[in-house]
Amino acid sequence: MTPSSGHSDAIDAMNSGQPPFYQLPSDEVSVSFEFFPPKTPKMEETLWDSITRLAPLNPKFVSVTYGAGGSTRTRTHATIQRILKETSLAPAAHLTCVAATREEVDAVAQEYWQAGVRHVVGLRGDAPDAGKDGDGGYQPHPGGYENAEALVRGLRDIADFEISVAAYPERHPDSPNLAADLDNLKRKLDAGATRAITQFFFDTDHYFRFLDHARSFGITAPIIPGILPVTNVGQLRRFAKQCGTEVPDWLGNLFEGLDDHPDTRKLISAMVAGEMCKRLHAGGVREFHFYTLNRAGLSYAICHLLGLRPQGTSKEVSDG
Numbered sequence: 287m288t289p290s291s292g293h294s295d296a297i298d299a300m301n302s303g304q305p306p307f308y309q310l311p312s313d314e315v316s317v318s319f320e321f322f323p324p325k326t327p328k329m330e331e332t333l334w335d336s337i338t339r340l341a342p343l344n345p346k347f348v349s350v351t352y353g354a355g356g357s358t359r360t361r362t363h364a365t366i367q368r369i370l371k372e373t374s375l376a377p378a379a380h381l382t383c384v385a386a387t388r389e390e391v392d393a394v395a396q397e398y399w400q401a402g403v404r405h406v407v408g409l410r411g412d413a414p415d416a417g418k419d420g421d422g423g424y425q426p427h428p429g430g431y432e433n434a435e436a437l438v439r440g441l442r443d444i445a446d447f448e449i450s451v452a453a454y455p456e457r458h459p460d461s462p463n464l465a466a467d468l469d470n471l472k473r474k475l476d477a478g479a480t481r482a483i484t485q486f487f488f489d490t491d492h493y494f495r496f497l498d499h500a501r502s503f504g505i506t507a508p509i510i511p512g513i514l515p516v517t518n519v520g521q522l523r524r525f526a527k528q529c530g531t532e533v534p535d536w537l538g539n540l541f542e543g544l545d546d547h548p549d550t551r552k553l554i555s556a557m558v559a560g561e562m563c564k565r566l567h568a569g570g571v572r573e574f575h576f577y578t579l580n581r582a583g584l585s586y587a588i589c590h591l592l593g594l595r596p597q598g599t600s601k602e603v604s605d606g
């Protein structure tokens with residue numbers, strides 16, 4: 287079909303300032319990947335297939351989450367240890383303040399430092415039953431760090447860690463307003479963190495508005511967008527509700543009728559996240575953090591669209 291000149295004008299207007307992915311220079315973009323510690327040998331195998339596949343994309347760091355209330359302490363540590371031992375990747379260990387005294391949290395950080403970890407993602411965390419009845423209800427542990435800012439200060443006293451913290455383009459649900467949330471972010475950075483990684487979002491305008499506000503608050507540190515490739519909208523809605531992220535109607539509509547079409551959902555997911563990354567790139571973003579959910583395929587595809595190519599070989603393994 288040959289589009290009429292009206293159509294092509296509209297397409298040109300839509301794409302103006304946004305080159306197609308295949309024109310993007312790859313050496314400008316850097317990425318990081320987030321994983322969670324596996325619970326079973328099968329999940330461990332999936333995680334390692336994913337790490338092995340994504341490693342040749344030369345991520346700046348790979349981070350491993352920390353379960354509510356320190357529930358994954360041993361598994362997070364074991365995953366980090368294995369990354370250190372078997373790869374040349376730089377691991378970033380997540381650490382939270384939940385259900386632990388300062389001494390207990392400090393001991394975990396010291397273990398990380400002794401194991402060779404130099405980067406920590408410092409977080410407050412949530413109450414273990416957060417979201418179950420719609421109320422996070424976070425209470426600091428008596429004798430614990432009261433929030434992420436206090437944790438960052440504590441980490442600074444322990445060792446010369448590189449520290450990342452969380453940011454919320456759509457405001458954290460516990461924060462009364464955006465200004466209070468930005469004040470909190472600034473305090474975390476002033477306490478010694480060097481970058482923020484955002485909660486996932488789907489409307490790039492939220493991210494750019496947040497970035498503008500942050501800059502107007504005197505926040506100069508990098509604020510890296512966290513990209514979540516979505517394949518299960520039902521699950522996403524539950525999770526998004528807890529963290530205050532809007533799931534736009536168009537996203538729900540796109541996945542309508544695809545419950546029994548997992549391969550199609552993956553294609554759509556790559557397209558949606560790819561489009562988001564393209565918009566972010568057009569707005570000047572050059573660093574991206576991927577919530578991989580321990581599956582390499584979608585993150586790999588989006589990185590490929592962003593122009594990244596493996597250094598050495600990267601073998602495709604089915605994500606299942």
Ligand SMILES: Cc1cc2nc3c(=O)[nH]c(=O)nc-3n(C[C@H](O)[C@H](O)[C@H](O)COP(=O)(O)OP(=O)(O)OC[C@H]3O[C@@H](n4cnc5c(N)ncnc54)[C@H](O)[C@@H]3O)c2cc1C
Nearest residue numbers: 351352380409410411433434452458461467470483484485
């Ligand atoms: C990139 C990223 C990674 C994550 N990884 C994990 C993980 O591994 N494990 C996990 O359990 N969770 C993780 N989370 C979720 C995170 O723990 C929750 O979002 C949690 O509710 C807030 O953590 P925080 O570090 O942002 O908290 P904080 O920055 O301490 O603050 C949370 C909210 O409370 C408000 N607040 C804090 N202190 C004060 C104060 N003194 N006065 C008034 N208001 C205050 C802030 O404004 C903010 O809105 C992650 C989130 C992100 C974005």
